[in-house]
Structure formats: C-alpha cells, structure tokens
Amino acid sequence: MPTLLLRLQGPMQSWGTRSRFDHRDTWPYPTKSGVLGLLAAALGRDREEDVSDLARLRMGVRVDRKGVLKVDYQTAQEVLTADLRGRGNVQSWRYYLSDAAFLVGLEGERSLLEEAHRALLNPRYALYLGRKGYAPSPPPYLEDGLREEGLEAALRSYPYLLPKEPKEDLLLALEAPPGEGRLVYDQPLAPFARRRFGARYVREEVLPKGEVKVRVGEQAGA
Amino acid sequence: MKLLEIHVIQTVAPSNLNRDDTGSPKDALFGGYRRARISSQAQKRAVRLAFRDWPLLSQEELAVRTKRLLEALGDRLQDLPDGGGRAVENALNALGLGVKEGKTEYLLFLGHRELDRLAGIIRENLEALSGEVKGKKEAKVPEEVKKALERVLDGGKAVDLALFGRMLADRPELGVDAAAQVAHALSTHKVDREFDFYTAVDDLNPKEDTGAGMMGDVEFYSATLYRYAVVNLDLLKGNLQGDKDLALRGALAFLEAFPLTLPSGKQNSFAAHNPPLFVAFRAGEGMPRNLATAFEDPVYPKDGKPLSALSVERLVAEWKKFDEAYGPLRPEWKGAVNLTGVELGDLVGLPNLSALKAKAEEALRALLEV
Numbered sequence: 001m002p003t004l005l006l007r008l009q010g011p012m013q014s015w016g017t018r019s020r021f022d023h024r025d026t027w028p029y030p031t032k033s034g035v036l037g038l039l040a041a042a043l044g045r046d047r048e049e050d051v052s053d054l055a056r057l058r059m060g061v062r063v064d065r066k067g068v069l070k071v072d073y074q075t076a077q078e079v080l081t082a083d084l085r086g087r088g089n090v091q092s093w094r095y096y097l098s099d100a101a102f103l104v105g106l107e108g109e110r111s112l113l114e115e116a117h118r119a120l121l122n123p124r125y126a127l128y129l130g131r132k133g134y135a136p137s138p139p140p141y142l143e144d145g146l147r148e149e150g151l152e153a154a155l156r157s158y159p160y161l162l163p164k165e166p167k168e169d170l171l172l173a174l175e176a177p178p179g180e181g182r183l184v185y186d187q188p189l190a191p192f193a194r195r196r197f198g199a200r201y202v203r204e205e206v207l208p209k210g211e212v213k214v215r216v217g218e219q220a221g222a
Numbered sequence: 223m224k225l226l227e228i229h230v231i232q233t234v235a236p237s238n239l240n241r242d243d244t245g246s247p248k249d250a251l252f253g254g255y256r257r258a259r260i261s262s263q264a265q266k267r268a269v270r271l272a273f274r275d276w277p278l279l280s281q282e283e284l285a286v287r288t289k290r291l292l293e294a295l296g297d298r299l300q301d302l303p304d305g306g307g308r309a310v311e312n313a314l315n316a317l318g319l320g321v322k323e324g325k326t327e328y329l330l331f332l333g334h335r336e337l338d339r340l341a342g343i344i345r346e347n348l349e350a351l352s353g354e355v356k357g358k359k360e361a362k363v364p365e366e367v368k369k370a371l372e373r374v375l376d377g378g379k380a381v382d383l384a385l386f387g388r389m390l391a392d393r394p395e396l397g398v399d400a401a402a403q404v405a406h407a408l409s410t411h412k413v414d415r416e417f418d419f420y421t422a423v424d425d426l427n428p429k430e431d432t433g434a435g436m437m438g439d440v441e442f443y444s445a446t447l448y449r450y451a452v453v454n455l456d457l458l459k460g461n462l463q464g465d466k467d468l469a470l471r472g473a474l475a476f477l478e479a480f481p482l483t484l485p486s487g488k489q490n491s492f493a494a495h496n497p498p499l500f501v502a503f504r505a506g507e508g509m510p511r512n513l514a515t516a517f518e519d520p521v522y523p524k525d526g527k528p529l530s531a532l533s534v535e536r537l538v539a540e541w542k543k544f545d546e547a548y549g550p551l552r553p554e555w556k557g558a559v560n561l562t563g564v565e566l567g568d569l570v571g572l573p574n575l576s577a578l579k580a581k582a583e584e585a586l587r588a589l590l591e592v
Contacts (some may be wrong), residue, residue, distance in 0.1 A: 011252040011408055011514050023506070067253045073242040073404075074259060091243070098251035121548070122508050125223055126403040126454050133262025135405040135450060137512035193394060 003154035004113040005145040006035070007119070007161055009101040010136045013067075013129030014094065017185055022092045026069070026130070029173055031186035033197055034130050038140065039106075039116050040192065042108050044124025047193040048164045055188045057108040061153045061169040062207065064161040067100025096134070101161050107151035117146045151175075159213040166209040176203035223454050224589045226473055226502040226553075226582065229513060230449040231410070231537060231562075232483050233530045237494035238442045239487045240264045246441045247487075247565040253378075253518035255412035258445035260485060262404045265449070268483035269476065270382050270439055272563035278475040281332040283468065285380035291337075306344055306394065313344050316351075316363040317371050324374075333378020340374050343367070353398035357538060360456075377461055381472035383451070383459035401458035402451060402476060409445035410517040410533040416443055448517055448537070451480050452510040455589055466592045473586050474579060477503060479547065481575075499530045500537070502558035503578060506551025506583035517541035531562040555585030 015027040015034045018187040028052045037056045045051065070095040106113065120127075128134050147154040152174060160166055181203035190196040238247045240260045250259040273279050286294075293312055298350040300305035314321050344351060347367045372464040377383050377398050387400030417439045424435035455475060481501045489495070524528055557570040559578050568587070572578050 009515075010512070011250055011257075012406055042275070048539065061553040074261070074263060099254065120509070122223065125399075125457065125508075126223070126225070126452050126510050128403060131464075132400060132403055133406055135403060135452070135510075137405075137514035138512050138544070140508055141509060141548070143547070212423075 001107050001150055001164060002110050002113055003105045003107045003147045003149060003151050004117055005147060005158055006038075006104045006106075006207050007138065007142055007145075008035075008038075008104055008129055008136065008140060008200045009161060010129050010134060012072075012096045012098060012131075012134045012135060013100055015130050015145055016095040017094060022090070024092065024094045026095045026097055027184070027186075028066065028069075028097070029063050029171070030104055030130075031202060032175070032182065033058045033186040033188050033192075035059060035104055035106070036143060036188055037192060038127050038129075038175070039119070040122035041125040041127055042119040044119070045117060048191050050136075051188055053112055056107040058113070058175045060105045060107070060155050060172065060174040062105075062158075064099075064166070065099065065101040066101055066171070067097035070098045071095050073202070076105040078163070096105045096131070103155060103158060103161055105147075105151045105155045105159060106156075107210075113146060120145075156207060156211070157213065161214045164216065166212050167215050169209050170207040172207050172211060173202050173203040174205065176201045223510070224456050224507045224591075225505065225510050226453045226455060226477065226586065227510060228449075228480050229475060229500075229504070229537065230498045230501045231446065231533050232407075232445040232449060232481075232484075232498040233499035233528075234484070235486065235492065235494040235498045236247055236323075237492040238440065239485045239489070241305075241492065247443055248429050249408065249413070250408060252360030252514070253520060255520045256400070256406075256414070257520075258409035258413045258443050258447065258448065260407040260449075262406050263521045264485040264487075265404050265407065265451075265480070265483070266386055266402075269479045270386065272483045273382055273416065273475060277478055279381050279471070282338070282383070283379070283381050283583045285378065285390045286337075287533045291319065292321060295341050295344065298371055299345060300347070306341075306348070306410070308461075309344050309348050312351045312353060312363055313340070313367075313371055316368045317375070332375075333383060335380065338378070339378070341373065342375065343370050360389065367536050373389030376463060378555060379462045379465055379468055381431060381462070381468065381475065382459055382519070384469075385472060396461055398426055398461055399457060401425060401454045405450040405512055405514070407447045407449040408514060408517070409443075410448050410522045410536065411446060411529055413443045413445060415441060417441055421433075427435045427492045431480075440488070442488075442489070444494075446521070446533050448514060448533065449481075449516065454511075455505075455586070459590060462491065466590045469590050470586050470592050473590075474583060475592045476577060485490040493572055495556050499561045500534045500536075500558065500561075501559075501575065501588075502556065503512045503582045504551065504554065505582060505589060506554035507589070508551040508554075509548060511544055511548070513537055513540045513544070522565075530563075531564050534560065534562045534564040538564065538569060541569065542567060553588070555581065555588075557581040 015031040074092045076090045187198045187200040248259045296305040350463035385402040419439045422436045557572045
C-alpha cells in the first residue's frame with residue numbers, strides 16, 4: 001500500500017498523550033492523534049466530523065532530530081476560580097520539544113492519501129505542531145511525499161530531512177499489531193470534539209545512520 | 223486557505239520582555255543553539271490590549287468578559303418600567319445561563335453586539351418573557367422566543383473573539399476557533415545568558431559601614447527577533463458571520479497592532495521600545511509558511527553589518543527559495559517596509575507602514591470580496 005510522508009519540523013513542537021489541567025506533557029515523537037488532527041485541519045474537517053477513515057491509516061515516525069525537552073511557563077491573570085468566589089492567577093507548564101525534526105509516514109488507501117497530499121499544499125486551516133503557536137518551518141508538505149512503498153520501506157528510504165549527515169542512528173517508531181511493542185494512548189476513537197482516544201501498539205527500531213540517504217546542502221522535499 | 227501573513231525582523235535592546243517562573247527571559251533551542259524567545263500568548267495579549275487601548279476598533283466590535291449580564295442588559299433597557307427586570311432574568315434562564323444574586327454563574331466572553339441584540343429581543347418579547355417565577359421553577363418561555371435568544375450567542379461579531387478564539391468546556395458548541403496563528407518569536411542568532419549584578423546602597427549608611435543594603439541579579443538579553451503570524455481569512459470571515467467589511471477592518475487592525483506591540487515585561491528597568499526594522503506582508507491563497515528556517519543556522523555579525531541587516535538578507539533569500547520550491551500564492555500580494563537598507567529583490571519595498579497597510583488592504587478587499 002502507498003505511503004504519504006510528511007515533514008514535522010519547527011523550532012517548537014508538542015505531542016501530548018495524557019495532559020490534564022496545568023501540566024501539559026509531550027511524547028518524544030508525534031502522536032497519531034496529533035498528526036491526524038493536522039491532516040484533518042488541512043482537509044478542512046470540522047472537529048465534529050468523522051475521522052474514522054484517517055484513523056484507519058497506519059502511522060510510523062522516523063526521528064531525524066529528537067530535539068530537546070523544554071518547558072514553557074505560562075501565566076493567566078484574573079481567572080475565575082472553580083467555586084466562582086474569586087479570581088486568581090493560574091500557572092501552567094507546557095512541555096515542548098525544541099528543535100526537533102520528524103519524518104512521519106501514513107500508509108493506507110491511495111485516494112485518501114492523494115487528497116491529503118493536495119490539501120497539505122493548500123490547507124483549509126493553518127497547520128501547527130501540537131499547539132497553535134508552534135508553526136512548522138519548513139512546511140509539512142513534501143513534493144515527493146506520496147510514495148509507492150509501504151510504510152517501513154518509505155521511512156527507511158526517504159532522504160534525511162536535514163541538509164547534513166545524521167550524527168547518530170535514527171529511531172523508527174512503527175504502528176504494530178496488538179501486543180507488540182509499547183502502548184501509546186493516541187488512537188482517535190471518535191470525532192476530535194469528543195476527545196476519546198484508545199491504545200495503539202508501537203514498535204521501536206533503530207535505523208543505523210550508515211543506511212540513511214543524505215542530500216548534503218539541499219533541503220529534502222524542496 | 224486564503225491568508226494574510228506578517229513577517230517581522232525586530233531588534234530589541236537589552237530587555238526581559240517575557241519571563242519564565244524563575245524570572246529568566248524565555249528561550250528555546252533552534253538549529254542546535256539557544257535563542258531568545260517571546261511566547262505566542264504574550265504577543266497576542268499585547269495585540270488584544272492595543273485593540274482596546276489605542277483604540278483600533280470600537281467597543282462594539284470587541285468582546286467583554288463578564289458575569290454582570292443582568293446589569294449590562296439593564297443598562298440597555300433603562301427606559302422600561304423596571305429596567306426589564308423579570309424579563310431579563312427569564313431570558314437568561316431560558317438560555318441556560320442561570321442567574322444567582324444578580325450575576326450569571328459563569329464568566330462569559332460576549333461580544334458587545336451580542337448584548338445589544340439580546341436586549342433587543344427581550345424588548346420585543348416583553349410580554350412573553352414576563353411570566354411569574356414560581357418557587358424554584360423557571361418561568362415558561364415560548365419556544366420561538368427561546369430559539370431567537372439562542373441564535374444571538376454566535377460570537378456577536380467581536381473581532382478579538384474571532385481572531386483569538388474562545389473555549390467553553392461546558393458548552394462546546396459556543397466555542398470559536400481562532401483565525402489567527404502567532405508563532406513564538408525567536409532570535410535569529412544565538413544568545414548567551416547575561417546577568418546584571420546590582421547592589422542597592424542604604425542612603426542612611428554611617429560612613430564606617432561600607433557594605434551594600436542588598437544585592438541581586440537580573441537576567442536579560444538583547445535580540446534580533448523573527449516574528450511571524452498568519453490569519454486565516456476564510457475562518458475570520460466565518461467567525462464574523464460573513465461580515466466582510468468587519469473582517470477587512472479586523473485583519474487590518476491585526477496587521478497594524480502585531481508589528482507594533484510587544485509584551486511589557488520589566489520595561490520600567492529596560493525601556494526597550496524598539497520598533498521593527500522590517501515588516502513584510504504576504505496575502506493570497508495557498509500554503510502558509512513560517513520562515514524561521516532561514517535562521518536555523520544562527521546569524522553572526524560579520525563584514526561590519528548589523529545582525530538586523532544580515533537577518534533580513536537571510537529572510538529574503540529563504541522567501542525566494544520557498545517561492546522556487548513550492549510556488550507563490552495564487553493570487554499573491556506582498557510588500558515590505560525595510561529600514562535596514564538590504565536589497566529586497568522582487569519583494570516590493572514600501573516607504574512606510576501606511577503604504578504597507580494600503581497595499582494589504584487592496585489584497586484583502588480582493589480576497590474577502592469586499
């Protein structure tokens with residue numbers, strides 16, 4: 001089955017899996033819910049709309065640069081307290097990945113991938129990397145992003161996203177059959193407005209740096 | 223999507239405009255180096271305040287955050303015998319905005335226009351809304367009046383609400399998706415931690431006591447920042463219920479406020495009021511693109527040129543590179559005010575901000591079909 005490749009790169013990104021209230025976490029690489037949300041935004045799907053076709057795509061990630069975990073400390077003033085009796089100042093800690101770059105693959109039905117590929121070039125809503133203020137740079141669209149190969153082959157064979165050689169081996173995180181690998185709670189079960197997510201298994205592998213194609217001095221996909 | 227993008231290069235003198243919980247100026251890593259950072263949310267707050275204070279928009283085009291709906295509506299119905307008293311309360315109850323001791327239960331973010339129209343409907347349906355409240359039971363309100371009231375809560379065409387969004391956990395259907403996306407500002411170069419060590423002298427120290435009254439330090443840095451924002455014009459128009467004129471004025475207000483505002487952290491100690499040295503807009507239909515990658519390799523001062531000029535050179539080159547790779551917007555308008563003297567290529571140079579606004583207005587009129 002064909003695979004659609006996306007580049008998720010930018011100064012800041014965040015892919016939360018269990019954020020509640022004031023502490024907002026990030027997973028070390030993009031989550032399926034986050035990536036499908038980005039595709040839904042490109043396609044112009046409202047949060048109330050069905051995304052089960054997108055949820056059926058099989059996702060994999062290649063970590064081209066893992067970035068550094070940092071925290072954005074935020075405050076909001078004059079927020080009404082839960083008992084409505086007074087106002088307080090709220091603090092919030094928003095974890096993010098600084099300087100990371102990921103190659104994401106989605107394997108599935110050709111017509112859906114073609115539609116998504118077109119939508120990335122002229123998205124209906126502005127795209128972002130996990131939080132609205134985290135704008136991608138360069139864009140997620142890869143001109144040669146629609147590949148004939150399956151997920152794993154496409155992720156292994158696509159050139160390194162950065163215009164230099166990788167310094168270390170790359171991590172591959174591939175969606176796997178139940179029971180294999182680690183559990184991630186990021187599989188959308190309903191329209192995004194309902195915020196219902198289930199578990200998904202992810203198998204992690206190492207791609208030796210010697211096997212990675214490199215395009216020195218050239219921006220991949222451009 | 224139809225979009226309006228703003229790109230800014232701005233050099234700020236030593237300052238600490240946006241701090242973390244330890245008082246240090248915020249930072250991020252980019253391209254492997256530490257950069258100065260000003261968060262998205264802090265920049266947006268500065269824009270919201272400018273809308274209100276400069277003012278760029280009239281009060282009725284903005285929203286208000288209040289629990290005192292009863293008072294706000296009473297003011298609008300002063301001429302009625304009891305200020306609309308019971309009718310107002312019944313109307314709010316019908317909307318599910320329970321009234322307790324003269325206030326609604328939640329703090330509501332409502333457009334001034336939403337309030338005006340609520341008052342209007344109450345006035346028109348005074349009789350139907352004047353039912354007696356019996357015990358804990360709510361007065362009966364006819365279904366069509368209830369529906370008319372519900373329809374009012376649609377964002378009220380408030381520009382700040384349309385640009386920055388709202389989220390109500392209890393009534394998600396009243397949520398508004400923000401039409402503006404503002405990136406965290408990053409320095410185009412690497413920054414190092416700098417500390418201002420200070421001592422405060424006790425004015426009444428006796429001569430033989432030479433120690434300081436207190437000591438401390440303040441962290442700061444100076445930075446040439448790249449700032450980026452994009453407005454989704456379709457979404458803005460949609461959030462403003464298809465009011466094209468208001469969408470036009472809102473987008474122009476944002477175009478004016480965004481480059482000229484910054485958060486105000488520690489400005490009494492630093493007074494880094496440095497306006498941008500480069501402001502560019504790009505409008506049309508297609509893919510938004512943040513040009514931060516121009517600075518992934520940090521800029522170093524060289525050839526006697528300032529960081530700001532070198533940053534603009536980089537930005538213009540990246541712009542051109544992306545145009546070649548992904549094509550321009552279709553159609554496309556662009557222009558830049560540039561105080562650095564750098565050659566802009568086919569990016570149209572404009573003499574001042576009003577010329578930039580005029581050029582952007584031409585684009586927005588075409589895109590919004592005004």
